[in-house]
Amino acid sequence: MYICPMYTSELIKGTLKTIILNLLKERGRMYGYEITQTVKDMTAGKIQITEGALYPTLHALEKNGELATEEEYIGKRVRKYYTITEQGTQTATEKVNEFVDFIRTMKFLLDIEPRVSNA
Template structure:
């Protein structure tokens, strides 16, 4: 499992990209999908997830719709039009960051744009 410091810096990118790929998701679904996709290496806690979702919502990158399931209310999060653009920026930024870190840590040759 990765440290919370590593996950914290990538959480917005992870959430935005999942919503881009899956359309709409609710909080617990996001945590379980990430856990399954990473074979348990990345576990997102509620304490990290919901403040990040609220931040993305406040910034206009995601919206939500409520769905009633019996007596329970479930919030499904989706990307906004702005979020569609933000996810591309975030994913490209992170991909470039990975390449730069590989170079910095002497894992591969220097990237061409570094």
């Protein structure tokens, strides 16, 4: 709904938490704008997390205890850095495993033959 990538929003709806948790698991401390830019760069613009989806999800993950925050003053404004907690790391692993399983099931269901990559 809020993600406007090259992929349709229906396709990647529900993976936002997995993306954020896994990114923070790998990169450590990040702030909102940095997260959106990193995802955009990593996927060559194919997945662009919009701010409208990012911040509600970050707040929910923080409330659930999956993310911790640190605040830093940049001049007059406050910057909130997000880090993953132990519980968040566990959730990230579970979500990635679930997603891998989902892809396998979809491959089988849609009878997709893996293509030879151009890379």
